Amino acid sequence: MTPHETFAALLSECGRALFEAYGVSSTEASRPARVEGLDARVAAIIGFTGDSLRGSLMLGMNPEALEASRQTERDRPQDWIAELTNQLVGRFKNRLAAYDVDIVITTPLVIRGERLSPVMDGDAAPLVWTLGEGRAYGWLDVEVQPGLELVERPGAAAVAAEGEALLF
Amino acid sequence: MNKRILVVDDSPSVRQQVAMCLEQGGYQVVEANDGVEGLERLGGCAMAICDVNMPRMGGIEFAEKAAGAVPIVMLTTEGRAELIAKARAAGAKGWMVKPFKPEQLLSAVKKIVG
Numbered sequence: 001m002t003p004h005e006t007f008a009a010l011l012s013e014c015g016r017a018l019f020e021a022y023g024v025s026s027t028e029a030s031r032p033a034r035v036e037g038l039d040a041r042v043a044a045i046i047g048f049t050g051d052s053l054r055g056s057l058m059l060g061m062n063p064e065a066l067e068a069s070r071q072t073e074r075d076r077p078q079d080w081i082a083e084l085t086n087q088l089v090g091r092f093k094n095r096l097a098a099y100d101v102d103i104v105i106t107t108p109l110v111i112r113g114e115r116l117s118p119v120m121d122g123d124a125a126p127l128v129w130t131l132g133e134g135r136a137y138g139w140l141d142v143e144v145q146p147g148l149e150l151v152e153r154p155g156a157a158a159v160a161a162e163g164e165a166l167l168f
Numbered sequence: 169m170n171k172r173i174l175v176v177d178d179s180p181s182v183r184q185q186v187a188m189c190l191e192q193g194g195y196q197v198v199e200a201n202d203g204v205e206g207l208e209r210l211g212g213c214a215m216a217i218c219d220v221n222m223p224r225m226g227g228i229e230f231a232e233k234a235a236g237a238v239p240i241v242m243l244t245t246e247g248r249a250e251l252i253a254k255a256r257a258a259g260a261k262g263w264m265v266k267p268f269k270p271e272q273l274l275s276a277v278k279k280i281v282g
């Protein structure tokens with residue numbers, strides 16, 4: 001697997017687990033053949049840097065996906081997408097720790113519009129998660145240092161279990 | 169009177185979810201958007217629940233400054249052992265990785281402030 005294939009696999013897995021944690025089951029992430037049909041209306045983007053890589057992750061949603069995953073009615077769409085993106089990147093970061101890769105992440109930036117879709121090098125199609133009637137889109141744009149090889153070493157960096165309270 | 173808990177997070181969504189959970193558990197909630205605001209609103213609170221990555225002042229620095237005054241539990245997407253050790257050294261009393269489970273959060277709060 002190339003680093004980019006590994007990143008895509010991790011993103012797919014992280015997205016599925018995140019939506020599940022909020023009570024929304026999602027179908028296997030897939031890539032659309034064409035980007036014209038994308039209907040993300042709100043998105044958030046987070047940048048990250050590490051010793052051997054840098055990039056950004058953008059998570060977009062159509063209104064149905066946002067509604068399906070939202071936890072309280074008082075929550076504004078822009079706040080919720082920002083936090084979901086934060087938690088998605090957080091998961092991605094924690095998964096990368098098993099490959100001995102550490103990244104520093106920025107706070108999320110929210111974008112609203114019609115048919116949001118960034119232009120990227122190479123494969124521009126996002127990962128798509130289907131959440132009931134809704135769709136969530138993930139764009140991962142990563143530049144890696146030439147020669148970077150990602151090898152998973154379980155236990156390389158201990159990561160606390162999600163949701164559990166660890167009291168000292 | 170209900171015990172007051174300070175919730176420090178730059179995400180309005182998280183503050184709202186945590187506040188809902190704590191209010192259902194019978195606590196009163198004070199919210200702050202970052203560590204600086206957190207320090208200003210700490211007075212009268214029985215404990216603080218605090219994010220790590222925030223603008224102006226992050227959670228570790230907040231813990232360094234506030235842990236002498238109240239018990240602090242960190243609530244964050246971060247999960248790496250070295251960061252947890254830093255928070256502990258700063259005086260934090262606990263660590264939870266988001267997304268949180270409401271019953272876990274409430275039971276941690278009950279253990280700390282009763």
Ligand SMILES: [Mg+2]
Nearest residue numbers: 178219221222
């Ligand atoms: Mg934060």
